[in-house]
Amino acid sequence: MSVVRISDDALALACGADAVAAEFTAAGCTVERTSSWGMQWLEPLVEIDGIGWGPVTVADVAAILKPLPFGGGVGVGASDQAQHPSDNPHPLTPSPEVEGGKCIGPITDHPFIARQQRLTFARAGRTRPLSLDDYAATGGWAGLNRARSLEPEGVIAEVTQSGLRGRGGAGFPAGIKWETVRKASGPTKYIVCNADEGDSATFADRMLMEGDPFQLIEGMAIAAHAVGAQQGYIYIRSEYPHAIAKLNAALALAESRIAPFRIEVRVGAGAYVCGEETSLLNSLEGKRGEVRAKPPLPAIEGLFGKPTVVNNVLTLAAVPHILIEGGAAHYDSHGIARSKGTMPIQLAGNIKHGGLFETAFGISLKELIEDIGGGTASGRPVKAVQVGGPLGAYLAPHQFDIAFEYEA
Amino acid sequence: MNQQQRLAEICAAHAGREGPLLPILHDVQHAFGCVDAEAEAQIAGALNLSRAEVHGVVSFYPDFTPEADPRPVVQLCRAEACKARGVEALVDAGDAAAGERVRISAVYCLGLCSAGPAARIGDTLHARLDEAALVALVKSI
Numbered sequence A: 001m002s003v004v005r006i007s008d009d010a011l012a013l014a015c016g017a018d019a020v021a022a023e024f025t026a027a028g029c030t031v032e033r034t035s036s037w038g039m040q041w042l043e044p045l046v047e048i049d050g051i052g053w054g055p056v057t058v059a060d061v062a063a064i065l066k067p068l069p070f071g072g073g074v075g076v077g078a079s080d081q082a083q084h085p086s087d088n089p090h091p092l093t094p095s096p097e098v099e100g101g102k103c104i105g106p107i108t109d110h111p112f113i114a115r116q117q118r119l120t121f122a123r124a125g126r127t128r129p130l131s132l133d134d135y136a137a138t139g140g141w142a143g144l145n146r147a148r149s150l151e152p153e154g155v156i157a158e159v160t161q162s163g164l165r166g167r168g169g170a171g172f173p174a175g176i177k178w179e180t181v182r183k184a185s186g187p188t189k190y191i192v193c194n195a196d197e198g199d200s201a202t203f204a205d206r207m208l209m210e211g212d213p214f215q216l217i218e219g220m221a222i223a224a225h226a227v228g229a230q231q232g233y234i235y236i237r238s239e240y241p242h243a244i245a246k247l248n249a250a251l252a253l254a255e256s257r258i259a260p261f262r263i264e265v266r267v268g269a270g271a272y273v274c275g276e277e278t279s280l281l282n283s284l285e286g287k288r289g290e291v292r293a294k295p296p297l298p299a300i301e302g303l304f305g306k307p308t309v310v311n312n313v314l315t316l317a318a319v320p321h322i323l324i325e326g327g328a329a330h331y332d333s334h335g336i337a338r339s340k341g342t343m344p345i346q347l348a349g350n351i352k353h354g355g356l357f358e359t360a361f362g363i364s365l366k367e368l369i370e371d372i373g374g375g376t377a378s379g380r381p382v383k384a385v386q387v388g389g390p391l392g393a394y395l396a397p398h399q400f401d402i403a404f405e406y407e408a
Numbered sequence B: 001m002n003q004q005q006r007l008a009e010i011c012a013a014h015a016g017r018e019g020p021l022l023p024i025l026h027d028v029q030h031a032f033g034c035v036d037a038e039a040e041a042q043i044a045g046a047l048n049l050s051r052a053e054v055h056g057v058v059s060f061y062p063d064f065t066p067e068a069d070p071r072p073v074v075q076l077c078r079a080e081a082c083k084a085r086g087v088e089a090l091v092d093a094g095d096a097a098a099g100e101r102v103r104i105s106a107v108y109c110l111g112l113c114s115a116g117p118a119a120r121i122g123d124t125l126h127a128r129l130d131e132a133a134l135v136a137l138v139k140s141i
Helices: A010-014 A017-026 A058-065 A132-137 A142-149 A152-162 A174-183 A204-211 A213-227 A241-258 A277-284 A313-323 A327-332 A365-372 B003-013 B021-032 B037-047 B051-060 B080-084 B087-098 B131-140
Strands: A003-007 A030-034 A046-048 A051-053 A103-106 A190-195 A231-236 A262-267 A308-312 A342-347 A355-360 A385-387 A393-395 B073-077 B103-107 B119-121 B124-126
Touching: A003 A017, A010 A017, A010 A241, A010 B124, A017 A030, A017 A058, A132 A213, A142 A213, A142 A313, A152 A174, A152 A213, A152 A313, A152 A327, A174 A213, A174 A308, A190 A213, A190 A277, A190 A313, A204 A213, A204 A241, A204 A313, A204 A342, A213 A231, A213 A241, A213 A262, A213 A308, A213 A313, A231 A241, A231 A277, A241 A262, A262 B021, A277 A308, A308 A313, A313 A327, A342 A365, A365 A385, B003 B021, B003 B037, B021 B037, B021 B051, B037 B051, B073 B087, B073 B131, B080 B087, B087 B103, B087 B131, B119 B131
Parallel strands: A003 A030, A190 A231, A190 A308, A231 A262, B073 B103
Antiparallel strands: A003 A046, A046 A051, A051 A103, A342 A355, A385 A393, B073 B119, B119 B124
């Protein structure tokens, strides 16, 4: 019997994934809970032998499992494809009327997936978030192992060479920040991950934490080696209960792997301003989340007055890939001008195909909104798009030729 | 166990941590449904802070409340992406279904932005709400 794969990402859960999973289990199937592919309009997305159905309800389960009308094979259980007529390229793909049009065929062939360049979200949809076996089998810990074989200066040189800039919005070069912390004096230093993803229409941090928590942990451990930090904190907003639970579970599993470095999850308390790095540091210290004057920079006087790297989730999660052999040059080969690498772009609001789309910098808004996003969910013409979250700019259709990058 | 003992236990559980105040306040809020003046005073004593310092922190963060509210809560997302997907049109019906029995509070982003309108009850999330689904949700708790 084939394995039925269903995401346990918060959005899939909010759309009924647990009930669908329970229905497959009751039908005798083995169900694996994976991360989300990021095709959120199709959640709950069900995957069997690489074929996808979505959005699936409990009522669809019987139809997905029943024998197919052609070829004489049975639905999910059919493993011997030779018995099917050769003119059916995908014998497991039922006709649309059988599934009410919910079968999307092979997931990796879907244009939304096939057009992406996934580095940070390379495991999305493919692995079980809390499986150390899945993580190691997909290149996990290779970046940390290699980083620890290098001198801290060498690690920072590679991060600088990759062109990685802060993914939280300001776009500060990660390598320069790390170098400042490395050179700062004193034996106590911190790595702080800003996971206070409060802006509406942003959810990539949440998906990364829920779907690939070990990658964030590995990135923080690499940063710790590079700057000489002993303790890390991940500050997650309280509105993300699933991300908090996943990271706590992942940290318990990965404790010995990252030792002597230690990481602790800290939970925000509903204050939007704590997404700003200095108020986040005050909050971690147990104070009111008020903004501090800069300078001093957190890299010099950060958490408890000690030199501190404060980076966003996506910045730290990009690091393991950069630190594998040849990773920095590979990262630098993506993107344009001063915007290097890939960006996990979040398509949300009144859009037909909302979700997570990771691609190299330089893609046009037109392509993102019309080709990939499919226009509006309501079917009306697009009037304006807000880029960069609630604090970003509103752009009208005549501006949709603008390329997606930091400087635009 | 009375409130004083339970508070002492919570403070002791976080004794070894750096910056223990927020983790303590979360536990107290969870245990008692609020962080009241008595709790503030006891926490201040345990951490060697002034009551004013603790009160300043408690009053800064929306997650901590001075009084317990026994009503069940539906947190409805009212942020931009959910607004673009029509949450405002559901609010009146939700309020009517809630009446005095259920509290509907606003939350600003649950990270379900392509599948709004979205809501949270405890740690359970709900998305793609329409008026009927929101009313059913309010009536179900």
